[in-house]
Amino acid sequence: MSGPLFAAARGASARWWALAILALTELVVVLDATIITIALPQAQNDLGLSDSQRQWVVTAYALAFGSLLLLGGRIADYWGRKRAFMVGMVGFGAASAWGGLADSGAELIMARGVQGAFAALLAPAALAMVTVLFQHGRERNLAFAIFGTVAGTGAALGLFLGGVLTEFASWRWCLLVNLGFVAVGLIGGALLLRESRTDGEHRYDLAGTLTVTLGLGSLVYGFTLAEHGWGSADTVGFLALGILLLVAFAWLQARGTAPLLPPRVVLDAVRGGAFLIQAVVGAVLIGSMLYLTFHFQLVMGMSPLVSGLANLTMTAVVMVSTPFVTRALNAFGPRPLMIAGPLLSAMGLFYLTGITPDGSYAGQILPALGLLGIGLSFLFVPLQNLALSGIAPEEAGVASAAINSTFHIGGSIGLAVFTVIYDQAAARETTQATAFTEGYAAVFLASGIAMLVATALAIALIRPRPSDVQQELTTVTG
Known part of the structure; x- marks a missing residue:
């Protein structure tokens, strides 16, 4: 490692301020996968998007992000994590401005793709710096709990913020708002972050x-x-x-001899299981939750703002649950949480299959979002920690990229598959409202089944003892 990550003179508190900047970065990256979702009906009317183009506004970002993350992780490791972070921030802000000022659907889709490409440079650099910065025991557990919770709730927060901006401003501000986050990230990064990179031969x-x-x-x-x-x-x-x-x-x-994704990063059973479960979580949060937003607006008649608030219930439950889940992780280890989390989430998704055109939010939606929130908090707290435990410092960037990549590729595939499921289920109905709800219910059923698969993966692959995890956490960097 070429020098300390942070100046020692700033003291221990500087690391936590730096974590705040890095977590904010992760929030923006995940948030942008969904912030445009609530604004899509308005953007579709404004730019004349077809239904296929509407889907690609979401898919272009997630696909570019997910497919380029591994390269972004390698660039961060070799070129320098702070440098990659700062360049990624600038490019992400420029692409956000382009998308916010787009005059056509094709231009908006291209801007979203460029956003995803720069996010692929930014995100692994941020997570790699957290990995190197917090290296020991409970402190590392807490740092990853904070980072993971921010990452996990970003999708739902994106829906809320998108609703606020669409209601009181325009769909364009769902992209232009990133400029404020970018400014904070650049200033905080310049003041708090120090360069780190891997030594030795650098080949792409x-x-x-x-x-x-x-x-x-x-x-x-x-x-x-x-x-x-x-x-x-x-x-x-x-x-x-x-x-x-x-x-x-x-x-x-x-x-x-210099692989983009070294097989040892993914072939470890626990780490590989974490990656697969992360892909399922991405499919559900990016893919199926889009249809819950459509249900709120197109069937229940909610405004974008109210729709965003309705989605915020799940986020609130995750945030309230996180401190308790963090203590449970320290006491019992990750395996019970990783099994219970997707199971509870599946129960919430199956509950949503009962939606009807005239159903109420309190009766048909709220209990499901509560179950989803608790289940997802069980996953968010240990997931990234498991995926990065035991990783050598020189591979922190590529491992960080892999865990991010699985989430967004899972979301891209999930959105594509759930769109097909929705279309086929909706086509069987005659009235529009019934077609909508039958299509959405089919998506939630498929999502619940996917979460049951994640439960099976956790049972089969997530098998560390609490003492093993603690030992790994204290020896990650040797």
């Missing part, structure tokens, strides 16, 4: 970058085409191409 895996980016892009695009039929030539062709490219990526990583 360009073949790996190309195959994983094109593979993920082909896979997600293939899923979006499935609304025209799973057996169509385009759907099958893009899905097959995506799988082949990802297999080629895995082959290159196993044989390369």
